[in-house]
Amino acid sequence: MDSADPRSARHPRRPDLSRSRILDAAVAEFSQKGFAGARVDEIAAQAQIGKRMLYQYFGNKxxxxxxxxxxxxxxxxxxxxxxxxxxxxxxxxxxxxxxxxxxxxxxxxxxxxxxxxxxxxxxxxxxxxxxxxxxxxxxxxxxxxxxxxxxxxxxxxxxxxxxxxxxxxxxxxxxxxxxxxxxxxxxxxxxxxxxxxxxxxxxxxxxxxxxxxxx
CATH class of the missing domain: 1.10.357.10 (Tetracycline Repressor, domain 2)
Structure with missing residues (x-):
């Protein structure tokens, strides 16, 4: 968990919810901007989760x-x-x-x-x-x-x-x-x-x- 980012602590006991939030945000970002234009930072922000935790779930872009x-x-x-x-x-x-x-x-x-x-x-x-x-x-x-x-x-x-x-x-x-x-x-x-x-x-x-x- 990214202790420096308070967003990462909002759903600490619901990994399934965190993953779902990331995917929903990523669907919106990738469909709007394409693979090259999409930003992981924006996906993490929309999912209200720390960027470090996002990478823990999915590895890379x-x-x-x-x-x-x-x-x-x-x-x-x-x-x-x-x-x-x-x-x-x-x-x-x-x-x-x-x-x-x-x-x-x-x-x-x-x-x-x-x-x-x-x-x-x-x-x-x-x-x-x-x-x-x-x-x-x-x-x-x-x-x-x-x-x-x-x-x-x-x-x-x-x-x-x-x-x-x-x-x-x-x-x-x-x-x-x-x-x-x-x-x-x-x-x-x-x-x-x-x-x-x-x-x-x-x-x-x-x-x-x-x-x-x-x-």
Whole structure:
């Protein structure tokens, strides 16, 4: 504990709370300023914790950023798993999954910003994380299950690559939201109104179903 900084003594018996506060502050700082621009001093100040204690938890700035990436991905995967898709008919399950991704990205802009930052860093933190490797396999398996059930009952075509479907599902949501500022000018539309967002969701669902439904 950093005895020189009174902030470090505010939660001395709650290491779980201190870690959570650091991560919440780090998510905000990294998503706003990127990896290069984020300052550990500012994260510690926002978390109301001593900088020395922050390093005790996370080692260095790179390890802290990796923990942030793990947190935001774990959060979306846990929310995705809670949808209980296996109890829905395949078509409804796929619609629910597309809807979930779209609405989650809208509600959590920090996720897409951090995803973009990690891609700019060449996925260096993703590659070294067992948490992310295991979580991504489970998330992909959800789509594989939906496809397999849909093929089995004749709802979906039998030749759909689940990885390509995952990429397309995420891309049609990600591109729109990450590029809405420029796209609004390019296409002369206000793309972030409630009506525009609902229209885009409907189009995303229609697009995915057109790809997978059996003729």
């Amino acid at each position: 790179g390890q802290l950023f990796q923990a942030v990436i793990e947190k935001v991905y774990t959060d979306i995967w846990e929310a995705e798993a809670s949808l209980d898709l296996q109890n829905l008919p395949p078509r409804d399950a796929l619609v629910a999954l597309v809807t979930f991704v779209w609405r989650y990205y809208i509600a959590h802009p920090e996720f897409t910003k951090l995803l973009n930052e990690e891609n700019m860093l060449g996925a260096r933190h993703f590659r070294s994380s067992k948490v992310l490797r295991e979580g991504s396999v489970k998330s992909q398996f959800l789509t594989e299950q939906i496809l397999a059930r849909g093929v089995a009952d004749g709802t979906f075509r039998p030749d759909i690559d689940p990885v390509q479907l995952c990429l397309t599902k995420n891309a049609i949501c990600y591109y729109y939201l990450m590029n809405h500022a420029t796209s609004s000018h390019v296409y002369g539309r206000k793309l972030m109104t409630r009506e525009a967002l609902e229209a885009r969701l409907a189009f995303n669902i229609e697009t995915i179903l057109a790809i997978v439904l059996a003729k």
